[in-house]
Amino acid sequence: MNQETLTELRRLDQQSHLHPFTDSGSMHKRGTHIMESGSGCVLIDETGHNLLDGLAGLWCVIVGYGRSEIVDAVASQMSKLSFYPSFFETTTEPTIRVAARLAERAPGRLGRVFFTNSGSEANESALKIIRAWNKIRGKSAKKKILTRTYSYHGVGIATTSMTGLPNCTDPFDLPLPGYLRVPAPYAYASGTGMDEVAYGAWCIEETARVIESEGPDTIAAMFVEPVQGAGGVILPPAGYLKALRELCRRHDILFVADEVITAFGRLGCWFASEMWDLDPDLMTIAKGLTSGYLPLGATLLSKEIAEAFEANGYFAHGFTYSGHPVPAAAALANLDILEREDLPGRVERDIGPYFQKKLATFADHPLVGEVRGLGLIAAIELKVPASVAAANMAGARAAAIAREEGIIVRGIRDLLAIAPPLVIRHDEVDRLAAALGRTLDRLRD
Ligand SMILES: Cc1ncc(COP(=O)(O)O)c(C=O)c1O
Structure with a gap:
């Protein structure tokens, strides 16, 4: 992109575009980054620089960029029928086929699919379904919702209320009443010095205590990310999820697995719910x-x-676009790739272990407090160096340096979150690890 175009785009962006989850003031001082193209795990930005995407866009581009199979499926569906709703006792073929494939693949008793446009809408829909279901079965008093600290469930009024991150709730005076928080099994940040299994057991006791004191007859459901993503890649310690599941079952509290990040192979299985038998x-x-x-x-x-x-x-x-045929066609082509290339199996047996082994080498780095992960998701906890003045800013600083080193990772508080596309090659994991090493060294200096 030439300098003139870049300057114009940045000016227009500043004048007209409110970015999500962004500090506009500081972004526009530096100028917005503008991605131009992508292929596989690599993006090209406004300067023509090649960046390895260690975050799969926003945890989502699992088959990598530029897959012509998906592009062709979308183009063909667009020319055939660009849109028709699933209201009015009607639907479209790709919509039916994705629903059938998901119902067949989905774990356990899950057998029906309601389509939305996003994860937030999926959780909002779950909330309404649960409320209506309790009414149908004569248990209308069951309305409260349990979630955990550090959870992320979306940005609607109710889904923000479920989100356990103060920077998401505080500016909006949320949560709404009836949205209850119990502790996440985040031993590292707990300051208790307990090991993760003992801390997980304490979290279960605390959750049981909240259920008892609120009254199980008033609690409708608990929403759980099997691995908490946006809150900082928090992994469930041994025994924790099973105990949580049993606790909910015992009190007739519906268990909702929020697999917006974990579904489709990131952990080395199709669904995390299968891995932990949820x-x-x-x-x-x-x-x-x-x-x-x-x-x-x-x-x-x-x-x-x-x-x-x-x-x-x-x-x-x-929603108007519940079951839109064009994204449905994209999903079918995407699921074909996942199945044909057995990407969940590749993560489980090959690239996941390789990625984790490479990242584990940073555990001894003087600026690293902990490295944790599973499959193709990981976090590196940073010790805040003197060069970073404020707590909770080391992640953002490290992510900015990482970008200069040619990779994209996400800074969250004082940690880096990493979740590349599932198609990442071994040499690309090497490149990611080398750039992370340089990032940590520069952060220390
Ligand atoms: C676990 C989880 N749930 C829900 C959401 C919200 O999804 P969306 O941003 O598509 O609304 C996200 C987004 O990151 C997520 O990570």
Whole structure:
């Protein structure tokens, strides 16, 4: 991109575009980055520089950029039928086929698919379905929702209320009443000095205590990211998720697996719910469903809940674009790639272990407090160096240096989160690790 075009675009961006999750003032001082193209795991930015994408866009581009198979499927569906809703007792072929494929693949009792445009909408839809289901079965008093600290469930009023990150809730005076928080199994940040299994067990006791004191008859559901992503890649310690699942079952609290990040192979399995045998009552997905080529999310329901709805007559919920045929066509092509290239298996057996082994070498670095991860998701906890004045800023500083070193990773508080596309090659993992090493050294200096 020539300098004149770049200057013009940056000016227009500043004048007219409100960016999501951005400090506009500081961004415009430096000038917006403008991505120009992408192929595989590599992006080209406004300067023509090649950047290795260690965050798969926003945890979503699992099959990599520029897959012509998806582009062709989208173009062909667009020419055939660009849109028709799934209201009015009608739908379209790609929509039916994605629903059937997901229902077949989905773990346990999940057998019906409700389509949305995003993860937030999938969680908002889950909330409404749960509320209506409890009403149908005569348990309207069950309305409270449990989530954990450091959780991220989206940006609607209710999904923000479920999100356990003060920087997401505080500016909006949320959460709403009835959205309860229990502790995440984040031993590293707990300051207790407990090991992660003991801390996980304490979290379960604390969750049980909150359920008892609020009254199980007032609690509808608990939403759980099996691995908490945006909150800082927090992994469940041994025994924790099983105990949490049992606790919910015992109190007739629906268990909702928010698999917006974990579904479709990132952990080395199709769904995290299978890995930990969670048998969720509902599951929400988005991101990897289309690899981000087009927006698509979904709420999956157990057959029991779906049949209760179906027996109850009219289901008064849906978005104009619920089941849009074009993202559905993208999802079908994306699922074909995932299956044909067995990307979940590749993460489990090959590239996941290689990636984790490479990152584990940073555990002894003087600026590193902890390295943790599973499959193709990881976090590096940073000790805040003197060069970073404020706490919670080391991640952003490190991510900015990493970018200069040719990779994109995400800074969260004082950690780096890394989650590359599932197609990342071994030599690209080497490049990622080398750039991270240079980043840590520069951060220390
Ligand atoms: C676990 C989880 N749930 C929900 C969401 C919200 O999805 P969206 O941004 O598509 O609304 C996200 C987004 O990062 C997420 O990570």
